[in-house]
Amino acid sequence: MTLGQIDRADEVAGIVFVDRKQSALTDFLASHNISAQQINLDYQARLARQQADQAAAAAAAANEENNANGSDDDEDVAEQKKRKRKEEKAIAKIKASKEFKRRKFEHHRAKDSDDDEETDDDALARDMMKKPQKAPPKPGQFANCETCEKRFTVTPYTLAGVDGGFLCTKCGKELKDEKSKAEKAAAKSKKKALVPRVRKRQQESDRMEGNVKLGAKSLVEHCVRKVADVVNDIEDFGDLPQNLLDRLSQILSKKRVLTPRTLQLFLQPGIDRIAVYDCAKLETEDFNKIFAFMPDVERVNFRFAGQLKDEPFRYMIEKNPKLRHLQLDASNLITDAAWTDLFLHRGDQLETLKLSALNDSFRDEIVEIMASTCPNLKRLKLRKCSHMTEQSINFIASMTSLEHLSLAIAQESSAESLVNLIDSVGSNLKTLCLEDYCDADDSVLEAIKNNCTQLTKLRLTGSPSFTDNMLANLFDAAWPNPCIRHIDLSSNRDMDSAMGPNDEDDENPVGFGSNAMKAMMVHSGNKLEQLDLHSNRHVGKEVLLDVFDGVKQYPNLKDIDLSFVTHVDDVVMTGIFKSCPALEKLAVFACFSAREAVIPQGIAVIGLPNAQSAVETVGGA
Structure with a gap:
């Protein structure tokens, strides 16, 4: 075998070895989901971002320099002259160079005009004064770290610095950690800042109610509020005690979410009381349902009950024989005939009657029937009942069993009627409320002092x-x-x-x-x-x-x-x-x-x- 044949054989063997080595490396990268093409694409993207950042930094620096050059008022006169002399000297030196003459010739040939030649020369000289921007180093080349100035080899994974340079592996890792910490701190502070705004409405509401106790609310209160928030997803309250049901009714009424669907949760046959503080969304059938589901109810409290009519009211009189305490607000669709039925059939067992905002019924004649048929009535509250007159005050004066009396009706009543009322019922009273009686004078105060001894x-x-x-x-x-x-x-x-x-x-x-x-x-x-x-x-x-x-x-x-x-x-x-x-x-x-x-x-x-x-x-x- 000749020497040339030996060299040719060695070359072929080397090529085969390299091919096998590359094939093995390719298989290894593929098995670890590493793509050379993806690495190259990521590098090109980082390089484009770096060039864009450098261009933005250069533009910002140029703008700052122009602003500095334009603020002659802030410079000293001597410094201005010195700077101008240096600039003129540098421009003159550039104009004398061969490179300037070559560029000037090319510029005029492209422009094909001699207008404003001196201005063009100055502009061209200033352009040549600017330092050319160096191209960023490519992977495999050396660069100095922007932070620690350590010389290192640039790779496709090298991070760009804040000022447009590159960072070594150590500084790049530190920068990445700092960014991560800053993002977490910003997210945490944002979350903390949102808490007061989210809870401000509830805090102000609690403050208006006088609830500003330190620390967290009780577990029971938290549970009740949580139940109120998800009430539409609840199928049954279970065996909740009456005080928690009442608290739930208050919260739901305040949120204006007490509807026929949520009302169904409160209807439990074994409970003797029902309190609905906002009946605005209830219909006539809902009141029928209440009295049908709760035959043993003793206490009824309906506020804003505008849809309570004679039919469910008479149904209550018929199907609820244990009724003893009744409180109604704005029940203007109940007629005087229905009120008469109530007092004739249930008047002897009534102990509490609280009525307010009645504009179309409950006249003096009904008050007279109430006074004669309710011998056991101990608590009477009448407010804003438009059709009552001073005659109603005189009828109430005959109800000597009263222990709690609150009247805000017939405000035009005379002081003599009020004195007669207090003289008749004052000795047993524990609560006395007389609101907005314009004719009440010192004689009423004297009657209170002479008759009321248990207030x-x-x-x-x-x-x-x-x-x-x-x-x-x-x-x-x-x-x-x-x-x-x-x-x-x-x-x-x-x-x-x-x-x-x-x-x-x-x-x-x-x-x-x-x-x-x-x-x-x-x-x-x-x-x-x-x-x-x-x-x-x-x-x-x-x-x-x-x-x-x-x-x-x-x-x-x-x-x-x-x-x-x-x-x-x-x-x-x-x-x-x-x-x-x-x-x-x-x-x-x-x-x-x-x-x-x-x-x-x-x-x-x-x-x-x-x-x-x-x-x-x-x-x-």
């Missing part, structure tokens, strides 16, 4: 005739009535009087004033739980500071309304917080001098625009 709740509102001295006289030591737990003496002032809240010359103003305030707190302060004095403008600041001085204590007072009492300020509020350790809710609408008081935690202050931000933090003053 635990007193509400006298909207009278323009009560005097401060007579209100104070009502609460003096001669009144044998024990401490009252709930007092509402709001809006008792003369609207036509020219005397304002700062006029204290009148020793006996018309309305609830300073004397009444002192006497009331001395009489009932130890047991008082709820106090409403809104719109009583004659209560002086000195009395407020004396009553709520931080030393006197009212251990049971939980709810106070001093809205539109103009003398309430930050000092008075601070005294209230110290004198009422059990306080849960304070309303101070239109008290414009109260803005900076620090609110202790756990107290809902209603009426201040910045109340939430003024809440005392843990460990605060």
